[in-house]
Amino acid sequence: MDSQNPLAEFRLECQNSLADALQKLFPKKQIARLSLDKPPNPEFGQLASSLCFELAKQLGEKPLALAKRLVETLDKSKFSLIEHVTTAGGGYVNFHVDFAKFSALTIDSVRHFDTEYGFVKTDNPLKIIVEHTSANPLSPIHIGQARNPMLGDAIARTLKARGHNVYRHYYIDDVGRQSAVLSYGYEKLGRPKPEGKPDHFFGKIYTTTSCLVEINRLKKELERAKAVSATEEIMKLNRELDDWISVAAELKEKYRELFEALLEKIGKDKDPETTINELNKAYERGDEHAKQLIREVSELCLQGFKETLSCAEVFYDSWDWESEIVWSNRVQEILEKLEKTPYVSALGGVLEFDAEKATQKLKLKKELNLRESYEVPSLTLVRADGTTLYPTRDIAYTLWKFERAEKVINVIGMEQKLAQLQLKIALYALGYSNYADNLIHFAYNLVNLPGYKMSSRTGRYITFDEVMDEAVKRAYEEVSKRSPQLSEEQKQKIANFVGMGAVRYALVEVDPSKPVVFTWDRVLNFETNSAPYIQYSHARACSILRKAQRKPEKPAYNLLKEQLEHEIILAVSSFPDVFIEAAELLKPNLIADFANVLADKFNTFYNALPVIKAKPQELSDARLALVDSVRIVLRNALNLIGIVAPERM
RNA sequence: GGGCGGGUAGCCCAGUACGGAUAGGGCGCAAGCCUCCUAAGCUUGCGGUCGUGGGUUCAAAUCCCACCCCGCCCGCCA
Numbered sequence: 001m002d003s004q005n006p007l008a009e010f011r012l013e014c015q016n017s018l019a020d021a022l023q024k025l026f027p028k029k030q031i032a033r034l035s036l037d038k039p040p041n042p043e044f045g046q047l048a049s050s051l052c053f054e055l056a057k058q059l060g061e062k063p064l065a066l067a068k069r070l071v072e073t074l075d076k077s078k079f080s081l082i083e084h085v086t087t088a089g090g091g092y093v094n095f096h097v098d099f100a101k102f103s104a105l106t107i108d109s110v111r112h113f114d115t116e117y118g119f120v121k122t123d124n125p126l127k128i129i130v131e132h133t134s135a136n137p138l139s140p141i142h143i144g145q146a147r148n149p150m151l152g153d154a155i156a157r158t159l160k161a162r163g164h165n166v167y168r169h170y171y172i173d174d175v176g177r178q179s180a181v182l183s184y185g186y187e188k189l190g191r192p193k194p195e196g197k198p199d200h201f202f203g204k205i206y207t208t209t210s211c212l213v214e215i216n217r218l219k220k221e222l223e224r225a226k227a228v229s230a231t232e233e234i235m236k237l238n239r240e241l242d243d244w245i246s247v248a249a250e251l252k253e254k255y256r257e258l259f260e261a262l263l264e265k266i267g268k269d270k271d272p273e274t275t276i277n278e279l280n281k282a283y284e285r286g287d288e289h290a291k292q293l294i295r296e297v298s299e300l301c302l303q304g305f306k307e308t309l310s311c312a313e314v315f316y317d318s319w320d321w322e323s324e325i326v327w328s329n330r331v332q333e334i335l336e337k338l339e340k341t342p343y344v345s346a347l348g349g350v351l352e353f354d355a356e357k358a359t360q361k362l363k364l365k366k367e368l369n370l371r372e373s374y375e376v377p378s379l380t381l382v383r384a385d386g387t388t389l390y391p392t393r394d395i396a397y398t399l400w401k402f403e404r405a406e407k408v409i410n411v412i413g414m415e416q417k418l419a420q421l422q423l424k425i426a427l428y429a430l431g432y433s434n435y436a437d438n439l440i441h442f443a444y445n446l447v448n449l450p451g452y453k454m455s456s457r458t459g460r461y462i463t464f465d466e467v468m469d470e471a472v473k474r475a476y477e478e479v480s481k482r483s484p485q486l487s488e489e490q491k492q493k494i495a496n497f498v499g500m501g502a503v504r505y506a507l508v509e510v511d512p513s514k515p516v517v518f519t520w521d522r523v524l525n526f527e528t529n530s531a532p533y534i535q536y537s538h539a540r541a542c543s544i545l546r547k548a549q550r551k552p553e554k555p556a557y558n559l560l561k562e563q564l565e566h567e568i569i570l571a572v573s574s575f576p577d578v579f580i581e582a583a584e585l586l587k588p589n590l591i592a593d594f595a596n597v598l599a600d601k602f603n604t605f606y607n608a609l610p611v612i613k614a615k616p617q618e619l620s621d622a623r624l625a626l627v628d629s630v631r632i633v634l635r636n637a638l639n640l641i642g643i644v645a646p647e648r649m
Numbered sequence: 650g651g652g653c654g655g656g657u658a659g660c661c662c663a664g665u666a667c668g669g670a671u672a673g674g675g676c677g678c679a680a681g682c683c684u685c686c687u688a689a690g691c692u693u694g695c696g697g698u699c700g701u702g703g704g705u706u707c708a709a710a711u712c713c714c715a716c717c718c719c720g721c722c723c724g725c726c727a
Contacts, residue, residue: 033667035667037669037670039670040669040672041670044670048670050708053669063707090670090708092669092670176726176727177727350725370652371652374651375652377723382725385725389724389725389726390726413721414654414720414721415721417653419722419727421653443654445654446721448720478689479689482687483687509662510662510663511655513655514654514655515654515719517661522661526689527677527689528675533689536687536689539687540686540687543686544686545686546686547686548686589663590663593664593674596663596674596675597673600674600675603690603691604692606686606687606690606691607691611686612686613686649687
């Protein structure tokens, strides 16, 4: 017999057995949930119930006495995977598994399901769009933004394995001021042909243009503030100006020629601000010149992104242009619909969405987990010049996504929490409460550099490309040191998956809600980073199986009596549980952690017990099968987080 | 000021949804282990006011309240 979830078989048997006994002892009592815990120590069995503590209190009895009565009442003739049941501590009921049977069930199941082991299918398969990365086509993807594709891709892989129909979408945010800023600078330079990787090339232009325009704007505002002697404001503007001036100094240092060229060209423009705004307006209208210019820039940047992402083995099913959403009139339609709701007001040309009013009228506070006293800030939908803002377009885009999927997961940084909330409220206001309920903002925290924030606008960032290159380079040095006998080609190959694995792992292992401080050491220290360790463990398992030169023909699983073997069997049997939890709660880091723990146990086993040379042959066969199951589970787990499981390294 | 997220060994992080038995790893540090399936490995040791103070409970890192520290957000930016 094989099972997709061996541990669940055992758990179910324990629960049924416990429920029967409770029924016999207390026919009238309803016990809501029979949850079982993993005991802290193998002497307490493999699953434990603490229900006697609570029950005893209700009955006015001693917990331990009750536990004993309960255990005596269990119908032992029905035991299959249960070996025996004991009481312990103040009143625990401890279930001990019959390892001879359980090992057979687990190992056979893993080897039978092989590439599918652990991937328990959902009862409710959905069409799910996972929108991730969606970095603006302005400057290269930096390591802070890279946390997004690493998480998004792991989530997409996990949900797919869970049996959902998953579509990975990249939202190309080509509409909006920032694209106009970049294109403005690019045009001022006479649309030069990109040197090197286009996203890196445009990144320099974007940062420099943005900085110069910003300084220009701040100076003007400062004059205006001085004219009316607004002391407070002057101080604030001066601070901002100082910041940008120091950014300018850095940029001048880094890209001298480009900086001088842009300084000169932009200097000739009396009012860059207006030119940029006009360009933005023209693009939204779909004017030919603007379209041609901004599309050219965006496409070129995307080429660079695709190159970067494919190095990281991240791919998409759809590239969605924000401009298409605007030009198709979808945004206009949504605005008209919103205007008919009682929550939108027009002040001059400006359209404002009163999110607080909508939340109150539709009684959403509880639903959205908001405090009653919290006032949701209102959202500007349309500027005075008639152009739209990002959240407005996002409402239209979200509806577009829901025409194609039942559930939408947006992998977006937590700094956009409010915008995502407002988006959701707008959906409710439009009457799409079903969509709103199925819209998930998967928020993750920022990756910072020690001491300061990474940002595209200021050019203070470390690119994803740079990190990957450095990781692979460093891995190459490491391989060369550890395995000088390998061929050049082999070394390259290993360096590649070790380096990339380390980068992936570093960004997936921590809980997404925690901030990560990027240090080269974190990614490149192969002692600290667990990815190479897990990969190495997998390779070791493969190596044993290869060296054995035989299949485990007559495995006697009852000979697997060592504590270490039992622990590995339990770990392997719990993979389906871990997988389900990771998929349901969208927690890819659970998979990373699980793989690390299993690798750990396996290495201990490797060191302590012989496999190929174990006697008798039936034991050796059983251990070979065990090693095979570890190999399969490590590989399946690594696949979920996009890390290569190598056969040799 | 308000909202949200985080605070667990010197450093990096699990564990908190659903309270359970002595709070787990890794790095670093100290001491060992290759006549044995890959030493990117293994073993042992040192190291903890689970931010602080209350409360609920047979039982609190986990739940409730208050406070402190860090981050993010509160834009006609995205």
